[in-house]
Amino acid sequence: MENSNTIYTFDVIVIGAGVMGSSTAYQTAKRGLRTLLLEQFDFLHHRGSSHGESRTIRATYPEDYYSEMVLESSRMWEEVEAEIGYKVYFKTNQFDMGPSDNKSLLAVVNSCRKNSIPVRVLNRDEVFQEFSGVFQIPEYWIGVVTQHGGIIKPTKAVAMFQTLGLRNGAVLRDNAQVIDITKDEETNEIVVFIGDGEKYRGRKCVITAGVWTRKLVKKVRGLELPIQPLETTVHYWKINEGHEDKFKIENGFPTFASYGEPYIYGTPSLEFPGLIKIPVHAGRACEPEDRTWAAPAALVNALREWIKGRFRDLVDGDKPVLTQSCMYSMTPDEDFVIDFLGGEFGEDAVVCGGFSGHGFKMAPVVGRIAAELVASGAAEGVDLTHFKIGRFEGNNFKGNVKEFDDQVKSH
Numbered sequence: 393m394e395n396s397n398t399i400y401t402f403d404v405i406v407i408g409a410g411v412m413g414s415s416t417a418y419q420t421a422k423r424g425l426r427t428l429l430l431e432q433f434d435f436l437h438h439r440g441s442s443h444g445e446s447r448t449i450r451a452t453y454p455e456d457y458y459s460e461m462v463l464e465s466s467r468m469w470e471e472v473e474a475e476i477g478y479k480v481y482f483k484t485n486q487f488d489m490g491p492s493d494n495k496s497l498l499a500v501v502n503s504c505r506k507n508s509i510p511v512r513v514l515n516r517d518e519v520f521q522e523f524s525g526v527f528q529i530p531e532y533w534i535g536v537v538t539q540h541g542g543i544i545k546p547t548k549a550v551a552m553f554q555t556l557g558l559r560n561g562a563v564l565r566d567n568a569q570v571i572d573i574t575k576d577e578e579t580n581e582i583v584v585f586i587g588d589g590e591k592y593r594g595r596k597c598v599i600t601a602g603v604w605t606r607k608l609v610k611k612v613r614g615l616e617l618p619i620q621p622l623e624t625t626v627h628y629w630k631i632n633e634g635h636e637d638k639f640k641i642e643n644g645f646p647t648f649a650s651y652g653e654p655y656i657y658g659t660p661s662l663e664f665p666g667l668i669k670i671p672v673h674a675g676r677a678c679e680p681e682d683r684t685w686a687a688p689a690a691l692v693n694a695l696r697e698w699i700k701g702r703f704r705d706l707v708d709g710d711k712p713v714l715t716q717s718c719m720y721s722m723t724p725d726e727d728f729v730i731d732f733l734g735g736e737f738g739e740d741a742v743v744c745g746g747f748s749g750h751g752f753k754m755a756p757v758v759g760r761i762a763a764e765l766v767a768s769g770a771a772e773g774v775d776l777t778h779f780k781i782g783r784f785e786g787n788n789f790k791g792n793v794k795e796f797d798d799q800v801k802s803h
């Protein structure tokens with residue numbers, strides 16, 4: 393006989409309401425599947441990876457299998473904006489720069505050409521002209537300009553997916569930490585146990601637990617996924633008086649990335665007037681419960697030097713005026729994990745994790761893929777080979793082989 397704590401059966405239970413879980417819940421609900429989205433903390437909390445004011449969307453990837461996903465996501469961001477009736481996606485160009493022999497940057501140019509993404513490679517003087525003297529790069533660097541850049545507003549986007557999920561009939565529950573997941577061999581259902589003693593039944597489940605994915609998967613399947621949490625920081629810098637307009641997205645200032653050591657990225661002035669976001673793509677390996685909420689001095693020094701070199705007296709590079717903390721969930725090859733959980737769960741559970749500091753832009757397509765995997769067992773029009781759990785099997789700890797350096801550094 394069923395325990396009274398069991399709530400009725402869902403078609404899909406999604407675990408974790410960051411951007412990936414919220415997008416997935418919207419996609420499954422839209423397909424008419426009875427969907428439950430569970431979140432361990434408050435909705436829209438700041439302890440995971442999906443909160444804040446801006447995320448870059450760009451199609452410039454050294455790996456050529458991401459560009460098509462970005463283009464599809466870009467279309468889908470516009471579709472969901474039309475459905476909800478407000479904006480989360482602000483377009484601009486993407487500007488990548490770095491030493492002319494940087495392998496990752498050269499791979500970006502090749503991958504754009506392979507994917508028919510229009511790309512312009514500029515020398516130092518051409519970069520100076522292109523951006524009216526705002527960016528100054530060293531003599532031996534190149535600049536790479538593409539369209540398909542822009543900013544997504546993360547917290548607003550997560551709230552949007554949750555609202556659309558609700559509108560399509562999904563049930564959303566926060567402060568509901570999943571402590572175990574089992575398979576009921578008799579009914580073939582998945583049973584999800586919550587910390588407060590309740591449990592839910594579902595035909596399928598999707599785990600989108602961010603930096604908590606490794607722990608949850610280890611508990612329920614005994615499988616050690618190599619997803620390492622990294623604590624990273626975002627910094628905002630003051631644009632010097634009189635130069636604010638040059639950095640505005642509406643005036644064509646691009647989202648940008650600077651290749652080499654360290655990899656630095658940034659977004660135009662949008663969310664905080666007079667400020668520009670310029671962080672390092674790096675972090676400190678730690679457990680989610682062991683955070684410092686602060687940036688190491690060495691990283692801030694590297695940013696200071698970079699800002700003075702690129703923006704001279706246009707930006708106050710002495711110290712950031714605002715710092716925020718966030719988490720990356722890193723795989724060894726910086727590729728996502730999107731696969732069936734396997735084991736006793738077979739194809740009834742899907743895991744989407746390890747987004748390695750570059751997943752936000754892809755949330756619409758990841759949600760679509762996860763929904764198709766639980767609905768029909770296969771995702772259309774996308775090759776998931778690089779995202780399989782099996783790539784780490786045997787002694788292949790690093791996963792997919794790359795011919796260029798890692799972009800995110802652990803310190």
Ligand SMILES: Cc1cc2nc3c(=O)[nH]c(=O)nc-3n(C[C@H](O)[C@H](O)[C@H](O)COP(=O)(O)OP(=O)(O)OC[C@H]3O[C@@H](n4cnc5c(N)ncnc54)[C@H](O)[C@@H]3O)c2cc1C
Pocket residue numbers: 407408409410411412413430431432433439440441442443446447448449568569570571600601602603604605608624625626717718719720744745746747748749750751752753754
């Ligand atoms: C500073 C920073 C900058 C970034 N910049 C970019 C960028 O410019 N472009 C880009 O594309 N990407 C970027 N990213 C990466 C992107 O934000 C992440 O890839 C994405 O947000 C990951 O979302 P998620 O849903 O997998 O994880 P999360 O947002 O962490 O969501 C996981 C959720 O699962 C919940 N959960 C975990 N365990 C349980 C449990 N047992 N029970 C119930 N709930 C549970 C958590 O509480 C959490 O809410 C950036 C990330 C950071 C931190």
